Amino acid sequence: MSPKSYKIIGTPFSTFTRTITLGLNYKNIPFEQVATLPQSDIAKASHPYGYLPTLIIEDIAGGHEVKLSETQAIVRYLDRIAPDPSLHYRPSTNEEGLEERMWEVVSLAASFGFPTVEVGVVKPHLKALEEGVSEADIVQNNRNEVSKIAQFLAIVEERALHGSMFLFGSHPTWADFYLYPLLADLRALPEWKDAASGRFVKWMENMDKLDAVGQTFKGTLGDIHDR
Ligand SMILES: N[C@@H](CCC(=O)N[C@@H](CS)C(=O)NCC(=O)O)C(=O)O
Known part of the structure; x- marks a missing residue:
């Protein structure tokens, strides 16, 4: 080649x-x-x-x-x-459909996570700030949409492995890389604390330690948004 x-x-x-x-x-x-x-x-x-x-x-x-x-x-x-390092999930058991769970979470993040987090909360929050609405009012107005993020994260949590460092084990997969940018944006806003459970707070800390996360931080909302 x-x-x-x-x-x-x-x-x-x-x-x-x-x-x-x-x-x-x-x-x-x-x-x-x-x-x-x-x-x-x-x-x-x-x-x-x-x-x-x-x-x-x-x-x-x-x-x-x-x-x-x-x-x-x-x-x-x-x-x-570049198959290695792998971003796939290779389960240790051959339970039916387990390997494909990771792709299910990828698709859920792309199809439902993006509209719920970005269209539902992040973009309206930034637009309202630009229009001079107070942060307290924005958070209050977003309460219903924030509850939808909590529901979405519960759906992800149900599918991910329990107690693992990343969503599907000890190394990241594409599911982590689809979800992380959404939650990194949300974490830059006060709505984060009402949306994210302990699992995702800890998961974000694990993700933050990846070199790839640091290398892609510049120019993101977390970098630019001054709270
Ligand atoms: N299905 C597309 C979705 C990509 C997407 O929605 N990108 C956003 C930016 S993060 C976009 O370009 N939105 C178009 C717009 O805002 O007009 C993919 O997986 O690549």
């Missing part, structure tokens, strides 16, 4: 982009990040709906370029070109 170079299209502020940059860093794949916003010209030229992220795969020898969008496709590609 001829050598490739990788470019990720997406601002560090984008949680789906961070899922991929977490994976790239964890797997030690060098890449360049183009920190653009959704619906920018470059995002529109890369993703059919102008969403983030897109991975640009450049064939260094031939100058040929391939654009791959949609995180679940990008994840498959990264797993194929």
Whole structure:
């Protein structure tokens, strides 16, 4: 296979982009990040709906370029070109469907976690702050949406392994990398304390210790938002 170079299209502020940059860093794949916003010209030229992220795969020898969008496709590609270190869950028993639980949590985080956390609480919180609403009022107005996050996290907790360092054992998986960017945003806001149970507080502390987490912090809400 001829050598490739990788470019990720997406601002560090984008949680789906961070899922991929977490994976790239964890797997030690060098890449360049183009920190653009959704619906920018470059995002529109890369993703059919102008969403983030897109991975640009450049064939260094031939100058040929391939654009791959949609995180679940990008994840498959990264797993194929760099299977180790693994971000998969390999259970020690062959209980039916156990291995696929990790992918169930990936899909739940992408399809339900993102709207519940980002659309339900994080974005409205930031918008209201910009409009000059007091933080106390914002938190009060968000109470119902925060309870939906607690419900979502209970659903994740039911599926994850109990008492393990990461969601599915002693090393992170893609499920951790889909969930972490959402909860890292939420942790930057006061709503965090009402949404997250002890399991997730501890899990965040474990995640924080990963090099890949530190390497993808700059430009995220946790970095930028001044409380
Ligand atoms: N299904 C997409 C979802 C990506 C997504 O929703 N990205 C957000 C940024 S984190 C976005 O670009 N939203 C478009 C917008 O805000 O217009 C994927 O898995 O890649």
